[in-house]
Amino acid sequence: MQSPQPLRNGGVETPSPRPRIQAHFQSTVSLQKLRRFNTLILVFRLATFCFTLAAAIFMVTNSRDSNPPHWFDFDSFRFVFAANAIVAIYSLFEMGASVWEISRGATVLPEMLQVWFDFGHDQVFAYLLLSASSAGTAMARKLRETPTCTANNAFCVQSDISVALGFAGFLFLAFSSLLSGFRVVCFVINGSRFHL
Amino acid sequence: MQSPQPLRNGGVETPSPRPRIQAHFQSTVSLQKLRRFNTLILVFRLATFCFTLAAAIFMVTNSRDSNPPHWFDFDSFRFVFAANAIVAIYSLFEMGASVWEISRGATVLPEMLQVWFDFGHDQVFAYLLLSASSAGTAMARKLRETPTCTANNAFCVQSDISVALGFAGFLFLAFSSLLSGFRVVCFVINGSRFHL
Numbered sequence A, B: 001m002q003s004p005q006p007l008r009n010g011g012v013e014t015p016s017p018r019p020r021i022q023a024h025f026q027s028t029v030s031l032q033k034l035r036r037f038n039t040l041i042l043v044f045r046l047a048t049f050c051f052t053l054a055a056a057i058f059m060v061t062n063s064r065d066s067n068p069p070h071w072f073d074f075d076s077f078r079f080v081f082a083a084n085a086i087v088a089i090y091s092l093f094e095m096g097a098s099v100w101e102i103s104r105g106a107t108v109l110p111e112m113l114q115v116w117f118d119f120g121h122d123q124v125f126a127y128l129l130l131s132a133s134s135a136g137t138a139m140a141r142k143l144r145e146t147p148t149c150t151a152n153n154a155f156c157v158q159s160d161i162s163v164a165l166g167f168a169g170f171l172f173l174a175f176s177s178l179l180s181g182f183r184v185v186c187f188v189i190n191g192s193r194f195h196l
Helices: A004-009 A017-060 A075-104 A111-144 A147-151 A153-190 B004-009 B017-060 B075-104 B111-144 B147-151 B153-190
Strands: none
Touching (some): A017 A075, A017 A153, A075 A111, A075 A153, A111 A147, A111 A153, A147 A153, A153 B153, B017 B075, B017 B153, B075 B111, B075 B153, B111 B147, B147 B153
């Protein structure tokens, strides 16, 4: 939790104007870099949101009439829907937090809480989404061997699409998780989320 | 990729003995910390190895006689076996690399390559193992609804145990992945894997 920045700039009894200008220049550069970094995270979160929302909608609209099969009869498909819906809601919240941070230059929660919150949830939800998508894939492949798919092929195709969209959402969430992990370690080492 | 260490210790034309002693003390402390950190990683890798090896063995010995069902008839179970075997082999290699690093104080591969190799493979293999275990769980649950499990319950129980061991292996691999991620960011920021 040390902060080396003041040590680098300080250590002089009578401060000359040069280090101050340099420090100002440095902080402007790091602010710009942080903004670019946050914009990248925002793009990843937007992609995650779109894919997981689409996956959840594809799954929930998979049984339009009252005839079986229904998606909620299969526990793996229920898991796929729940995981995608949870991640979509989480991504929406995180997008809001990112926009807030880019526009106001401050985090919604206290800085330490925010970086740990983002990283922890990214990791857990990435694992959750991958787990659901894998379980969904196993179920979809198993269904292909049963008479369900020959009788109602549209059901199986729509399930496949939903699972595939979930995988795409996972990919972007995993990228966000890497970036937020980087922010955590910057915070632990520098005492701030600025990575310069 | 900057290395602030020489800057902190240097900047003096005629070096007095005090900074040198201090630097020596600092590097001894960081060496000790690094060794403790590497021992922790080694313990996690050992646990991962044990669990994934046990999972692979439990799966591969699941059909002792020539009567069906066989584990290799189910693609999810083949995936569980393959993922656990791959992670067991990888953990064995990484344990060797950890022991080498603890005993000799140097990495097997060049330092930059080693930290990125560890982190990248940890992440990918953690996702692979979770994906396999989830697919295995979905298949095991689906099997419970079929006559396969009523006819041969031992097969289903042994599959369940194998999948559960895979999940335990994943847990320890995810912890290793966090630690190796920490090492990567230390390397990126400090230019060395020493985290002081």
